[in-house]
Amino acid sequence: MPSKPIDTSPYTVEYPTLTPPIAWPDIFGDDHPVELEIGSGKGLFLTNAATANPGHNFFGIEMAKKYAHKAAERVAKQGLANVRVLPGDALLFMAKYVPPASLRAAHVYFPDPWWKARHKKRRVFAEPLVLDLERALEPGGDLHVVTDVEEYFGVIRALMATHPRFKIQPEPVVRTPEHENDYLTNFERKYRIEGRPIYRSHYRLG
Numbered sequence: 001m002p003s004k005p006i007d008t009s010p011y012t013v014e015y016p017t018l019t020p021p022i023a024w025p026d027i028f029g030d031d032h033p034v035e036l037e038i039g040s041g042k043g044l045f046l047t048n049a050a051t052a053n054p055g056h057n058f059f060g061i062e063m064a065k066k067y068a069h070k071a072a073e074r075v076a077k078q079g080l081a082n083v084r085v086l087p088g089d090a091l092l093f094m095a096k097y098v099p100p101a102s103l104r105a106a107h108v109y110f111p112d113p114w115w116k117a118r119h120k121k122r123r124v125f126a127e128p129l130v131l132d133l134e135r136a137l138e139p140g141g142d143l144h145v146v147t148d149v150e151e152y153f154g155v156i157r158a159l160m161a162t163h164p165r166f167k168i169q170p171e172p173v174v175r176t177p178e179h180e181n182d183y184l185t186n187f188e189r190k191y192r193i194e195g196r197p198i199y200r201s202h203y204r205l206g
């Protein structure tokens, strides 16, 4: 018998329903601190983080509709009332929809590296995003960035050094996973199993 479709609508936010600038309490129904993830993929970070921090709200933005739907399904299956997923472009959301000083934290995990020189301008982690993060994070807010691409990591570090309000923090302690969901994200799981080096940065806005 085919399995019953999961209703993801309570956990999904669609661009046409939003008017910029948004008010987070309208989205979540409370005024808990908000953490935003750019490029959520299949949503492993969202579900793990929302379960571990029920007093925070988590907003994931994922450009690929298929993955955004998978992430929302994962959230719906776990009934996590403190998560929403927006299918669409996170750069547009950051530039136009997020109110200033309204985010407790932002997470960018394994952003697409766009290897070819002529495609590098498509990278998400670039000057416009950093300017938007500087505006959107509250003072003392955290930015977490992780990549497996050493060259991209160097570019990110150099770019962040030109934004002195972001103070680099000690590297996070990485735990040994005890089960298959005990990873930061799906890409982290894949790359750690492959034994690839992973580069992590944590910044705090002064």
Ligand SMILES: C[S@@+](CC[C@H](N)C(=O)[O-])C[C@H]1O[C@@H](n2cnc3c(N)ncnc32)[C@H](O)[C@@H]1O
Binding pocket: 038, 039, 040, 041, 042, 061, 062, 063, 064, 067, 088, 089, 090, 091, 108, 109, 110, 111, 112, 124, 185, 186, 187, 188
């Ligand atoms: C390499 S995957 C990593 C996914 C997830 N963070 C993980 O670690 O498993 C990068 C993701 O970012 C998404 N992405 C790329 N550009 C984006 C944008 N401008 N807005 C939202 N998502 C974006 C892609 O669709 C893709 O799912």
